[in-house]
Amino acid sequence: MEDLTSSVNSLRQKYRDIFKISSIEIQKRVDELKPAEGLDIFDDYPTGSSGRLWQENVLKMFDKDICYEIFRKWNEILAYRKEFSCSGCGTCCKLACSEFSVEKLKLKEKNGDSFAKQFLSVFVPYNSKEDARKVYPEYIKLLEDNKEDEVYFYHCPKLLDCNKCSDYENRPQICRDFPDNPLSILPKSCGYSKWKEEVEPIALMLHSMMEIIQYYKEHINASINRT
Numbered sequence: 001m002e003d004l005t006s007s008v009n010s011l012r013q014k015y016r017d018i019f020k021i022s023s024i025e026i027q028k029r030v031d032e033l034k035p036a037e038g039l040d041i042f043d044d045y046p047t048g049s050s051g052r053l054w055q056e057n058v059l060k061m062f063d064k065d066i067c068y069e070i071f072r073k074w075n076e077i078l079a080y081r082k083e084f085s086c087s088g089c090g091t092c093c094k095l096a097c098s099e100f101s102v103e104k105l106k107l108k109e110k111n112g113d114s115f116a117k118q119f120l121s122v123f124v125p126y127n128s129k130e131d132a133r134k135v136y137p138e139y140i141k142l143l144e145d146n147k148e149d150e151v152y153f154y155h156c157p158k159l160l161d162c163n164k165c166s167d168y169e170n171r172p173q174i175c176r177d178f179p180d181n182p183l184s185i186l187p188k189s190c191g192y193s194k195w196k197e198e199v200e201p202i203a204l205m206l207h208s209m210m211e212i213i214q215y216y217k218e219h220i221n222a223s224i225n226r227t
């Protein structure tokens, strides 16, 4: 059976393949709006020129057309998640990871970050990585193999020994929404694994499109701001 490291590596390869396809498709859409051969979308064009108009039309097409469609499909994926349910393995309550230490999270909370606020209302830090390793050793090994040192491990003290939530009715939104991204790593025991497996290809495609569009937008806007 495929271990976690191989399945993540295979996911990365799939993403690279899908990324190439999405790049070609988006490039086609950009070129369809090109007013004349020989123009480059990232060049600098004066206001009112056909090149500038092209850049503006591409930005509009991204927002009104492609981003709208990505948003719609992503919401469909999340709605489909409701067809599946938690199997009560308790892993996501016993092990939550963050790139932020508890001190950083508190600072973010103080600055109005609502996710940090919710996270801190649920999770407390583990005393050591070794304690976290006992919950999901494969995952910790994966982080180590990828040299992802800046990861902090947390757990929820409200989880009972029987893996049931002691405050289930009042659990916060982040618990109700988990997993909110099919590209997250889920333990095999998770009741949403099947959902992840089914929607992963489309989620990879949508993610690659968002990344490519972000690149286009940043570079087109930089060009517009220069001229």
Ligand code: SF4
Residues within 6 Å of the ligand: 092, 093, 122, 156, 157, 158, 159, 160, 164, 165, 166, 167, 168, 171, 172, 175
């Ligand atoms: S509040 Fe309940 S559901 Fe949320 S992490 Fe804690 S034990 Fe799990």
Ligand code: SF4
Residues within 6 Å of the ligand: 085, 086, 087, 088, 089, 090, 091, 092, 093, 178, 179, 187, 189, 190, 191, 192
């Ligand atoms: S990892 Fe999945 S199945 Fe396990 S407790 Fe969390 S949501 Fe439920």
